[in-house]
Amino acid sequence: MSEYDISNSTFLKNINYPTDLKKLNLMDLRQLADEVREYLIDTISKIGGHLGASLGVCELTLALHYVFNTPDDRIIWDVGHQGYIHKILTGRKEELKKIRQKDGISGFLKRSESEYDVFGAGHATTSISAALGIATARDFLKKNNKVIAVIGDGSMTGGMAYEAMNNIGLLKKDIIVVLNDNKMSIAPNVWSIQNYFNEFMTNDTYNKFRSKVWEMTGVLDKKTSDRLRRVAAKVEGGLKGVITPGMLFEALGFRYFGPVNGHNVVNLVKMFEEISKMSGPILVHTITEKGKGPSYAPMHPQKIHALNPFNKVTGIEHKKATVPAYTKIFGEALTELAKKDEKIIAVNAAMPDGTGLNIIQKEIPERYFDVGIAEQHAVTFCAGLATEGFTPVAAIYSTFLQRAFDQIVHDVAIQKLPVVFVLDRAGLVGADGPTHHGVYDLTYLRLIPGMVIMAPKDENELRNMLYTATQYKRGPIAMRYPRGNALGVEIGDYEKMEIGKGERVREGKDVAILAIGNMVNNSMLAAEILDSKGINAEVINARFVKPLDRELLFEVLSKFDKIITVEDNTIIGGFGSAISEFASESNLKNEILIHGIPDRFIDHGKPEELHEELKIDPKGIAEVAEEFLLKGKIHEKKES
Helix, strand or coil, X not given: CCCCCHHHCCCHHHCCCHHHHCCCCCCHHHHHHXXXXXXXXXXXXXXXXXXXXXXXXXXXXXXXXXXXXXXXXXXXXXXXXXXXXXXXXXXXXXXXXXXCCCCCCCCCECCCCCCCCCCCECCCCCHHHHHHHHHHHHHHCCCCXXXXXXXXXXXXXXXXXXXXXXXXXXXXXXXXXXXXXXXXXXXXXXXXXXXXXXXXHHCHHHHHHHHHHHHHHHCCCHHHHHXXXXXXXXXXXXXXXXHCCCHHHHXXXXXXXXXXXXXXXXXXXXXXXXXXXXXXXXXXXXXXXXXXXXXXXXXXXXXXXXXXXXXXXXXXXXXXXXXXXXXXXXXXXXXXXXXXXXCEEEEECCCHHHHCCHHHHHHCHHHEEECCCCHHHHHHHHHHHHHCCCEEEEEEEHHHHHHHHHXXXXXXXXXXXXXXXXXXXXXXXXXXXXXXXXXXXXXXXXXXXXXXXXXXXXXXXXXXXXXXXXXXXCCCEEEEEECCECCCCCCCCCCCCCCCCCEEEECCCCEEEEECCCHHHHHHHHHHHHHCCCCCEEEEECCEEECCCHHHHXXXXXXXXXXXXXXXXXXXXXXXXXXXXXXXHCCCCCEEEEEEECCCCCCCCCHHHHHHHHCCCHHHHHHHHHXXXXXXXXXXXXXX
């Protein structure tokens, strides 16, 4: 398994920007596509990353940059998983070797990274709305550049895409939407019919003839003209309706072209060249294969989406965890509970594997629902289930649940419906960066009246919290936990926890560290470091951010003058803020240091690297605690 040597490539070694791409002959793009694919697989096999989507849009990316004059012509990529080849072609070929690593380039599109990254996005379904804003600004500025949004079929399950398309159709804006459809069930024998049809529909002669017919009918009397135009429109519309699945897009005001083979780079270029001469809303429907290239991709269509470092020949990942991930522990626990309670329903938004719900999907499929990339719908769907006595469990990444904030408030909390929210990927998630860090959930959930919020310190506590949540019927309840492997503690039988009760996990006399979730273990390790420095720290596992254990808190705050709160949530409005508010309400005068995520967006890097940078790792917490105590002692000496 030799390393790919880019210097031996025929074309890729000379491609740094789209201007270099345009120097090639059209037929050379086929070999370039092979070279780009090989380079991408070789690079990502060493460092890990999102592979499948980018492999699928290789030819499409080449064709877009070959035809359009980027960055003057604007290409907006939805999500960014499909943007790796775009990065290779826009000055970041070498930088790809550090993608998603600390101080390296982002795994998503990022405006501060390149002028070719027109619009940054880590969440799906934003591209068409952004394209309309950019096109509208273009028209105000009296420019004539093209605006192209590239969106995957998965992102088209989100309602925002249709809201934007409806708006574009009404405004008649000059925008091209490329629907990258990577469903693998498309039959090869479709291509010849569809390509012939689209060559016909984009042909200059056809379009001139179409316009001429329209103009000719216009010189007749109005009644005859209108009748003939209606007949002509029906004939053309009927032809498209029979041969293409584009009737919906035509109804939204788009001229539809497709489906087309998204891996025939020559035909793609020819099509885009013709379409670039047209105006108004246009939708191009391309059919691609996610992960196209490696032989193992069709066997693992979901797994190849994102990989740890892997063997580029077999696709097998190098690293195997010895301790199961929190995600798997949650998925197994929910399935166990659902087998005992037929009212439990599992709901997620296009992430069965990522949330652990693939387990219940396999074992109790009738009580598993994947609503697509539609978090708002997911929450209100759960609210409807709850009104009829079911126990819906909405398992959604912390960062994605942000998208459904209004539904949590309006549809769930106000009605006091018992919906269980399970937030995976809470805290700093690592390589995906600021768009995916789940560092706001404690804040945005805590301000909702009636919401119960908890976070487990380990996997056994996670199971007990989940069991407690499914038994809770007084309103919404949320549990958040981090990405990654659990601690490896012993698993016991399910125990129902008392809502709002924390625990003292370590006695101390010098300072109290109040922690939540995975920061409890870090705080325990920090206390051991402080012991070696003669500082005896007490550690509290809060368990609940809302409601707080007021009895325990009053006891701890009465015992210690100095309190440190530790969380992997933003310090504004989170767990520490809740403790500070409690102290103020109770007229307690403790000196409280709120330690967590500062008021800035945190870039990408491994979680342990980011924890160290922000000093929420054991060593960092110990340093912060020591400085906090030392500051007071220096102040006392100066006064004496």
